[in-house]
Amino acid sequence: MEQENRKPRRPRRSKADIENCIDKAAKELVLKKRFSNVTVLDIIKRAKIEPITFYSRYQNQEDFFEHFVREFDYWFKDTMSAENNQVRTEEVYAELLINLLNELSQKSIMLELLRWEISDTNQVTLRTAMNRELHTIPLVDKYEADFKDSGMDISAISSLLIGGIYYLCLHKECSPFCRIDLNTDEGKRKIQNAIRTLSRLLYEHKQGTRSPSKDELEGIAERMRQRGMSEEDIRYCLMK
Incomplete structure (x- = not known):
């Protein structure tokens, strides 16, 4: 009976797994609530870790966010x-x-x-x-x-x-x-x-x-007309 009432243990997670869970939880919370509304308690609950697990890695929320944002x-x-x-x-x-x-x-x-x-x-x-x-x-x-x-x-x-x-x-x-x-x-x-x-x-x-602007091309064309060039020659020269 005692064994039946005992809570099942969580699967043991590696250090990398825990850090990934923390980062994943923080990302989901930030996208949902924005940085200013996310707390350490939110992250701990979402990542399903104990407070000591978080604080053994980071001094406080500011320390965590400073590391977290570099990844993104x-x-x-x-x-x-x-x-x-x-x-x-x-x-x-x-x-x-x-x-x-x-x-x-x-x-x-x-x-x-x-x-x-x-x-x-x-x-x-x-x-x-x-x-x-x-x-x-x-x-x-x-x-x-x-x-x-x-x-x-x-x-x-x-x-x-x-x-x-x-x-x-x-x-x-x-x-x-x-x-x-x-x-x-x-x-x-x-x-x-x-x-x-x-x-x-x-x-x-x-x-x-730099390619000439439209106004510059028109100015060049006008000067060519003044020199007696035909419209066909002007278009050919300016590739219009």
């Missing part, structure tokens, strides 16, 4: 390290921004982390934001060296593009922006195409191969 921060991922070592072409620059857009346009820990950093200034958000900044400095330095003699401030331009992606993805739950709805495939394609176009223009300017 876009700028800390292995793909980022690989791109850091690539030849920095127009396509690589565009891909870096498009991959960021794709990650943030869906419900992700990175998106919730940005939301938390904007809405709540605390020791964790301050450190995660600063760690991200420090981690990306080597890549920024390489792009600045690439664009050194181009007359363009690539860091300032990149900050506007990245900040714009952050805002569009955070704002998409409220309403479209400039008639672009990132909740739709069409909206995502428009921003992706815009990123490719801007990347191409940046590198054309850097290489001195």
Whole structure:
């Protein structure tokens, strides 16, 4: 009878299994409740562990979150390290921004982390934001060296593009922006195409191969007319 009333023991979990359970529980809770509403008790209950199991690994909630966010921060991922070592072409620059857009346009820990950093200034958000900044400095330095003699401030331009992606993805739950709805495939394609176009223009300017604008072409055509060239010759020369 005593054996029948005894509670069955939980299967013994390895250290890796426990850590995976903690991370999985935290991820589910953050996506459901957002960072600011998640407590250690929530994580412990969701992961089905004892408090001592959690606190033997982390000093407190802040310590856990600081470790946790590194796994999901876009700028800390292995793909980022690989791109850091690539030849920095127009396509690589565009891909870096498009991959960021794709990650943030869906419900992700990175998106919730940005939301938390904007809405709540605390020791964790301050450190995660600063760690991200420090981690990306080597890549920024390489792009600045690439664009050194181009007359363009690539860091300032990149900050506007990245900040714009952050805002569009955070704002998409409220309403479209400039008639672009990132909740739709069409909206995502428009921003992706815009990123490719801007990347191409940046590198054309850097290489001195920028294509003339429509107004510039019309000005050239008018000067050719003044010199007596026929419309057929003008179209041929300007490839219109």
